[in-house]
Amino acid sequence: MKHIEEELKRALAEVEPPEGLAGRVLARVAERERGRRARAGWLGLAAAPGWRWAFAAVLCVALVAGGIFYQRARTRAEGERAKEQLMLALEITASKLEIAQATVQGINSGAEAEQ
Amino acid sequence: MTATLDFEYLVRTSQRMVFSIAYRYLRDAAAAEEVAQDVFWELHKRLGTVESNEHAVFWLRRVACHRSIDYARRHAAELRARSDAFTEPAQSDPPADPLLSKRLREAVATLPKKMRMVVLLRFQQEAKLEEIAEALGIPVNTVKSQLHRALAMLREKMQFMLEESSGMGGTWR
Numbered sequence: 613m614k615h616i617e618e619e620l621k622r623a624l625a626e627v628e629p630p631e632g633l634a635g636r637v638l639a640r641v642a643e644r645e646r647g648r649r650a651r652a653g654w655l656g657l658a659a660a661p662g663w664r665w666a667f668a669a670v671l672c673v674a675l676v677a678g679g680i681f682y683q684r685a686r687t688r689a690e691g692e693r694a695k696e697q698l699m700l701a702l703e704i705t706a707s708k709l710e711i712a713q714a715t716v717q718g719i720n721s722g723a724e725a726e727q
Numbered sequence: 728m729t730a731t732l733d734f735e736y737l738v739r740t741s742q743r744m745v746f747s748i749a750y751r752y753l754r755d756a757a758a759a760e761e762v763a764q765d766v767f768w769e770l771h772k773r774l775g776t777v778e779s780n781e782h783a784v785f786w787l788r789r790v791a792c793h794r795s796i797d798y799a800r801r802h803a804a805e806l807r808a809r810s811d812a813f814t815e816p817a818q819s820d821p822p823a824d825p826l827l828s829k830r831l832r833e834a835v836a837t838l839p840k841k842m843r844m845v846v847l848l849r850f851q852q853e854a855k856l857e858e859i860a861e862a863l864g865i866p867v868n869t870v871k872s873q874l875h876r877a878l879a880m881l882r883e884k885m886q887f888m889l890e891e892s893s894g895m896g897g898t899w900r
Contacts, residue, residue: 620835620850630760633763637742640768645771
């Protein structure tokens with residue numbers, strides 16, 4: 613007769629942790645802590661009252677500069693588009709004028725021949 | 728009280744417990760070490776809220792259980808593949824019948840996830856039913872019924888396993 617509870621205690625008994633586990637845990641915790649402090653340092657700096665105003669001012673300047681740049685780029689693009697349209701219109705007009713001129717010349721030369 | 732807690736002391740004195748819970752549950756030393764690393768990092772972050780060394784040990788046990796269950800859920804396929812290369816680490820008090828212990832561990836490994844942790848806490852950590860309930864966040868009656876069912880299933884599995892192999896038969900109670 614075997615007592616399963618006793619056998620389970622033996623079978624599932626604690627084992628020795630691998631050599632150097634505590635050292636590795638402590639080293640990893642120290643490393644993670646350094647990373648966490650560095651991140652917290654940057655976030656803390658951004659959250660400091662003096663820096664907050666500076667950050668807001670820089671953000672405002674960046675937004676205004678961005679707005680001006682965007683407006684200028686848009687005006688320039690519109691100007692380019694208008695110029696292209698004008699050039700096209702002029703080309704069309706020139707070709708129409710050439711056709712008209714050729715027609716007029718044709719009529720004139722016909723009249724001279726009749727005389 | 729909280730300021731006097733020595734993290735290094737806690738790591739050195741609890742590493743065996745944390746590693747053993749994870750190892751017996753996951754049956755993989757590398758995975759158990761990964762879980763132990765996470766558990767101790769979590770403790771380090773919350774050291775300010777831990778009231779005493781006893782509280783820390785209780786907290787570590789609970790977090791080790793949950794992290795092991797989570798790890799098993801996330802890496803199920805990986806662990807199944809690696810359990811073939813399973814080698815048993817040193818035990819301070821090795822079992823008289825290593826083959827029987829191995830079979831029993833294999834039978835435990837087939838139990839449902841939460842039930843397996845109940846068995847582990849009861850027989851490895853010798854935790855009381857109330858402690859198991861608190862650690863796993865389940866009612867005491869559920870712990871009782873899970874334990875009862877687990878033992879019945881294990882008896883049945885062991886009976887079958889031992890009848891299959893010659894010379895290891897016997898009745899389980």
